[in-house]
Amino acid sequence: MKRGTDIDAAVAVLRAGGLVAFPTETVYGLGADASRDDAAAKIFAVKGRPRAHPLIVHLAPGARLEDWAIDVPESARTLAAAAWPGPLTIILKRGPRVSLATTGGAETVGLRVPAHPLAQQLLAAFGGGVAAPSANRFGAVSPTTAEHVAADLGDDVDYILDGGPCDVGVESTIVDLSRGAPVLLRPGGMPREAIEAIVGPLADADAGAPAAPGTLASHYAPKAEVIAVEPHEVPAAVMAAATELGSRGEPDAAVSPAGRMRRATLVRERIAVLAPAGAFAAWGPLAARACPLPDDLAGMARGLYAALRDLDALGVDVVIAALPPAVGLGEAVGDRLRRAAGPRK
Numbered sequence: 001m002k003r004g005t006d007i008d009a010a011v012a013v014l015r016a017g018g019l020v021a022f023p024t025e026t027v028y029g030l031g032a033d034a035s036r037d038d039a040a041a042k043i044f045a046v047k048g049r050p051r052a053h054p055l056i057v058h059l060a061p062g063a064r065l066e067d068w069a070i071d072v073p074e075s076a077r078t079l080a081a082a083a084w085p086g087p088l089t090i091i092l093k094r095g096p097r098v099s100l101a102t103t104g105g106a107e108t109v110g111l112r113v114p115a116h117p118l119a120q121q122l123l124a125a126f127g128g129g130v131a132a133p134s135a136n137r138f139g140a141v142s143p144t145t146a147e148h149v150a151a152d153l154g155d156d157v158d159y160i161l162d163g164g165p166c167d168v169g170v171e172s173t174i175v176d177l178s179r180g181a182p183v184l185l186r187p188g189g190m191p192r193e194a195i196e197a198i199v200g201p202l203a204d205a206d207a208g209a210p211a212a213p214g215t216l217a218s219h220y221a222p223k224a225e226v227i228a229v230e231p232h233e234v235p236a237a238v239m240a241a242a243t244e245l246g247s248r249g250e251p252d253a254a255v256s257p258a259g260r261m262r263r264a265t266l267v268r269e270r271i272a273v274l275a276p277a278g279a280f281a282a283w284g285p286l287a288a289r290a291c292p293l294p295d296d297l298a299g300m301a302r303g304l305y306a307a308l309r310d311l312d313a314l315g316v317d318v319v320i321a322a323l324p325p326a327v328g329l330g331e332a333v334g335d336r337l338r339r340a341a342g343p344r345k
Contacts, residue, residue: 001150001153001154001155001156001157001158001159001160002158002159002160003146003150003159003160003162004159004160004161004162005118005161005162005163006159006161007118007121007122007125007161008125009159010022010122010159010161011122011125011126013158013159014031014032014033014039014126014130015033015126017032017033017036017038017039017042018032018039018042018158018159019031019032019039019042019043019046019156019157019158019159020032020122020130020157020158020159020160020161021135021143021146021149021153021157021159021160021161022118022119022122022130022132022160022161022163023116023118023119023146023161023162023163023164023166024058024087024114024115024116024119024166025086025087025114025115025116025166025167025168025189026087026114026166026168026169026170026171026172026188026189027134027135027142027143027144027166027169027170027171027305028134028135028142028143028144028145028146028148028149028166029056029058029119029130029132029133029134029135030043030046030047030132030133030134030135030136030149030153030157031043031058031122031130031131031132032130032131032132033128033129033130033131034055034057034058034097034098034099034102034128034129034130034131035097035098035099035102035128035129036099036101037099037100037101037102038101039131040055040099040101040102040131041101043055043131043132043133044101046153046156046157047133047136047137047138048137048138049133049138050104050138051101051104051105052104052105052106052211053104053133053138053211053213053216054102054103054104054106054108054109054110054210054211054212054213055102055103055104055110055131055132055133055213056089056110056111056112056131056132056133056172056213057098057102057109057110057111057112057129057130057131058112058113058114058119058123058129058130058131058132059111059112059113059123059129060113060120060123060124060126060127061084061085061113061120061124063113063129065077065080065092065111066095067095067097068092068095068097068098068109068111068129069092069093069094069095069109069111070092070093070094070095071092071093072092073177073180075177075182075199076090076092076177078198078199079175079177079182079195079198079199080113082198083190083194083195083198084112084113085113085114085115085120086113086114086115086189086190087112087114087115087168087171087172087173087188087189087190088112088172088173088175088188088189088190088195089110089111089112089172089173089174089175089188090110090111090112090175090177091108091109091110091111091174091175091176091177091178091185091210091212092108092109092111092177092178093107093108093109093178094106094107094108094109095109097129098129099131102131104211106210106211108176108178108210110174110212110213111129112172116163116166116167117163118161118163119163122161133213134171135148135149135152135153135157136148136149136152136153137152137153139216139218139219139220139221140152140220140221140222141220141221141222141305141308141309141312141340142170142171142220142305143305144165144166144169144302144305144306145164145165145166145306146160146161146162146163146164148305148306148309165302165306166302167302168189168298168301168302169189169301169302169303169304169305169306170188170189170301170304170305170329170332170333170336171186171188171189171213171214171332172186172188172189172190173186173187173188173189173190173191173192173195173332174186174188174212174213174214174215175195175199175202176205176209176210176212178210179208181203182195182199182200182201182202182203183202183203183204183205183206183209184202184203184204184205185205185209185210185212185215186212186213186214186215186335187331187332187335188332189301189329189332191327191328191329191331191332192331193327193328214339216339216342217339217342217343218339218340218342218343218344219336219339219340219342220305220336220339220340221339221340221341221342221344222308222309222311222312222319222340223312224272224308224311224312224316224317224318224319225317225318225319225341226308226319226321226337226340226341227241227318227319227320227321227341228321228323228334228337228338228340228341229320229321229322229323230322230323231275231279231282231322231323234273234275234279234283234286234320234322235283235284235286237320238271238273238286238287238288238320239287241271241288241318241320242267242268242271242287242288245267245270245271245317245318246267267287268287268288268289269289269314269315269316270315270316270317270318271287271288271289271316271317271318271319271320272288272289272290272291272311272314272316272318272319272320273286273288273289273290273291273319273320273321273322274291274293274307274308274311274319274320274321274322275291275292275293275321275322276292276293276294276295276300276322276324277292277293277294277295278295279322280292288320289311289314289316291307291310291311291319293307297324297327297328297329297330297333298329300324300329300330300333301329301332301333304333304336304337308340321337321340321341323337323338
């Protein structure tokens with residue numbers, strides 16, 4: 001595995017059918033030639049990703065939608081003109097240039113133009129579409145730095161294009177326009193309100209919606225158990241987690257007072273509260289580590305995945321995560337936390 005900022009080296013890897021991790025404004029992607037079944041298949045193999053779970057095709061600024069999709073509605077042109085480059089993926093009917101492996105066998109395709117300058121240089125130099133999910137093992141916390149990619153994938157990726165930390169920090173918003181009226185499939189880096197200002201109200205996903213990345217009940221999950229609760233529920237959730245962890249092992253009657261104090265300290269170190277910095281004052285002392293995020297929603301989104309990774313590195317067992325209000329980027333942050341707290345196999 002090589003790492004650096006050499007666009008020519010990264011392009012050579014893509015043209016040879018290899019894998020390049022590259023930065024976008026949202027998270028780092030694991031990229032391959034979107035036109036080649038064999039190249040896309042490597043992504044699924046490295047990530048351990050189900051083959052029916054489609055990939056998003058990343059395009060250079062100025063790319064023509066008609067080169068990658070068919071029956072493109074006017075609403076898609078309007079939305080693309082207003083939102084690209086940016087953290088928005090549009091689902092359309094697949095054009096013949098996109099391999100079926102890339103779409104998971106579906107006749108729809110997700111397209112987006114990333115805003116990160118290094119990604120744009122890569123895509124322009126490559127001259128084609130790059131299929132890319134997040135550059136990590138399937139279902140785990142997405143990477144927002146090149147270091148995260150290296151830690152997750154190591155030598156399974158041929159080249160890591162290092163563009164520094166990602167600015168947005170959560171994946172792109174996905175809007176389906178393949179069936180007429182716009183449908184929100186995944187909240188993300190472009191808030192619902194901004195999209196609705198362009199194309200009108202967004203319907204929520206229904207049973208007939210095409211498959212989309214990152215929409216499984218359990219996803220974006222760290223090693224620690226995540227419990228997502230409303231802010232006022234945090235103290236009770238901490239107490240419940242502490243009681244559960246403290247009940248493991250010998251009963252209190254068999255432990256000395258000093259031993260009980262040590263056990264309480266150890267339990268505290270195994271629980272973390274992930275919340276905006278300003279929320280902690282309202283709760284008073286908690287029997288848990290404090291993991292403050294920025295109070296603004298953009299900062300919260302930017303720091304979310306790195307914070308979850310840091311808590312795993314500390315050996316935390318339980319993360320009590322306070323849900324933000326479901327407005328703006330708060331909708332995407334809440335979605336990621338709920339899925340991180342989803343059922344585990």
